Amino acid sequence: MRKLWLSSYGCQMNERDSEEVLGMLTAQGYEMASEPEAADVILLNTCSVRQHAEERAFGKMGELSALKKERPKLILGIIGCMAKLQQDAIFKRLPTVDLVAGPAELYDLPYLLAEIQEQRQSMNGGSVNDRVMAVGRPFRPLHQRPPGDYRTPGVTAFVTIMEGCDKACTYCIVPRTRGQEISRPAQDIIEEIDRLVAAGYREMTLLGQNVNSYGKRFPDGTGYKGPLGRLRLLEEDPETLLDFPQLLRLIQRRTSVPRVRFTTSHPFDATERLFAAMRDCPSVCESLHLPVQSGSDRILRAMRRGYTAHAYLKKIEQLRRDVPDISLSTDIIVGFPGETDQDFDATIRLMRDVGYDNAYVFKYSPRPGTDAAARDDDVPHDVKEHRNQTLLALQQDMLQRKQRSLLGTTTELLIEGPGKRPQQWFGRTRGYLGAIIDHHEPLTGRFIHARITRYAGSTLFGERTDVS
Ligand code: 5AD
Ligand code: SF4
Numbered sequence: 001m002r003k004l005w006l007s008s009y010g011c012q013m014n015e016r017d018s019e020e021v022l023g024m025l026t027a028q029g030y031e032m033a034s035e036p037e038a039a040d041v042i043l044l045n046t047c048s049v050r051q052h053a054e055e056r057a058f059g060k061m062g063e064l065s066a067l068k069k070e071r072p073k074l075i076l077g078i079i080g081c082m083a084k085l086q087q088d089a090i091f092k093r094l095p096t097v098d099l100v101a102g103p104a105e106l107y108d109l110p111y112l113l114a115e116i117q118e119q120r121q122s123m124n125g126g127s128v129n130d131r132v133m134a135v136g137r138p139f140r141p142l143h144q145r146p147p148g149d150y151r152t153p154g155v156t157a158f159v160t161i162m163e164g165c166d167k168a169c170t171y172c173i174v175p176r177t178r179g180q181e182i183s184r185p186a187q188d189i190i191e192e193i194d195r196l197v198a199a200g201y202r203e204m205t206l207l208g209q210n211v212n213s214y215g216k217r218f219p220d221g222t223g224y225k226g227p228l229g230r231l232r233l234l235e236e237d238p239e240t241l242l243d244f245p246q247l248l249r250l251i252q253r254r255t256s257v258p259r260v261r262f263t264t265s266h267p268f269d270a271t272e273r274l275f276a277a278m279r280d281c282p283s284v285c286e287s288l289h290l291p292v293q294s295g296s297d298r299i300l301r302a303m304r305r306g307y308t309a310h311a312y313l314k315k316i317e318q319l320r321r322d323v324p325d326i327s328l329s330t331d332i333i334v335g336f337p338g339e340t341d342q343d344f345d346a347t348i349r350l351m352r353d354v355g356y357d358n359a360y361v362f363k364y365s366p367r368p369g370t371d372a373a374a375r376d377d378d379v380p381h382d383v384k385e386h387r388n389q390t391l392l393a394l395q396q397d398m399l400q401r402k403q404r405s406l407l408g409t410t411t412e413l414l415i416e417g418p419g420k421r422p423q424q425w426f427g428r429t430r431g432y433l434g435a436i437i438d439h440h441e442p443l444t445g446r447f448i449h450a451r452i453t454r455y456a457g458s459t460l461f462g463e464r465t466d467v468s
Pocket of ligand 2: 012047177
């Protein structure tokens with residue numbers, strides 16, 4: 001039996017991709033190796049969103065290359081975003097790498113690995129020429145997924161609903177790495193959710209680079225494509241012409257999944273229709289990750305985000321009317337080219353105005369080939385670092401305020417597994433806050449109600465008031 005070792009960097013989309021790769025390859029007869037030293041095939045699933053992520057992957061693969069000295073038959077592969085972006089650099093810098101396959105070629109992996117093996121057999125040993133580079137597909141054929149699935153055992157699961165990104169944010173490499181937007185047929189999504197519910201999963205996170213534009217383009221060429229198509233949506237049968245709000249309603253109606261989340265949302269495509277669907281679907285959690293990136297209109301324009309700070313705040317206002325106890329989180333980039341102290345102050349103001357529960361803060365990292373990379377990366381490193389620290393402190397502050405407001409209240413927790421200490425259980429609120437409770441019996445996978453008694457760091461602590 002051939003042994004596979006896979007390591008993953010990057011976002012939740014990449015995590016899910018790694019699960020899919022494990023599933024496809026184990027269905028082909030591969031077995032998971034516990035360590036790279038025991039593997040016949042080593043794959044790194046990589047990320048290109050910041051330079052740091054790429055350097056880590058180059059470093060890791062450099063280390064792993066040493067294994068090939070003792071075992072020349074070992075296959076080394078780099079897959080995912082960096083494979084697409086750095087295809088030539090990888091083969092140049094890492095001569096031991098045999099396979100480079102981008103995100104759109106994920107489903108080709110069983111065939112690509114078989115191809116390498118066949119070439120080696122026919123050449124009786126293998127040479128530098130048996131390297132395979134697969135990076136040319138415009139999008140991932142989401143409807144042609146090879147059989148096999150592997151899931152991290154647990155209570156929560158990711159469900160891919162779309163791939164790729166048609167936006168053109170000037171700092172972002174993702175449209176180049178993941179290709180064009182393509183949506184997964186709704187029936188496939190419903191069937192996967194049904195299977196996961198039957199297997200005991202209780203919370204699904206619907207995944208895509210921009211889930212709000214779900215339905216624009218399906219693999220069979222249908223979809224609403226463009227604003228006129230969106231208008232048609234209002235008239236047509238929602239079962240045949242779908243957008244994301246309708247998908248949420250469909251999941252509510254057709255499946256019995258108790259909790260649904262989704263990520264990532266682009267504010268431009270987060271509409272009143274979405275907020276209304278969130279309001280109307282009891283399974284959809286009161287939680288939204290809505291990356292704003294900056295609070296300065298000047299910077300938002302330079303990022304080509306398609307909204308102003310005012311328009312973003314207006315959307316939040318509408319959302320809060322529909323879903324009053326919504327928990328919000330965001331992504332912020334500090335140190336985008338030309339970001340002044342005034343721009344940064346505008347970001348602080350916006351964050352305070354919104355009152356996020358969580359904010360992921362990133363220092364700007366120029367990505368070759370993006371429009372922003374043509375501009376001078378002129379915010380000094382120490383200024384980026386300082387702004388980063390300022391926002392992290394602000395985020396802590398906002399989280400604590402939220403935690404304090406929950407003291408004494410009773411809230412639903414879905415228990416995800418044991419806590420750190422014996423007889424402790426870790427769960428999350430519908431707003432995605434982590435909480436620990438004590439209980440003498442196993443509670444994993446159960447919904448319980450807990451009264452929040454205290455908090456420490458990012459964790460709430462509570463007492464169980466019932467078990468359902
Ligand atoms: N530099 C820094 N952060 C970036 N992000 C995307 N591209 C870059 C970049 N070039 C951040 C954005 C995005 C998150 C996933 O990563 O905030 O929402
Ligand atoms: Fe990294 Fe973006 Fe690719 Fe995710 S989509 S792996 S964050 S580059």
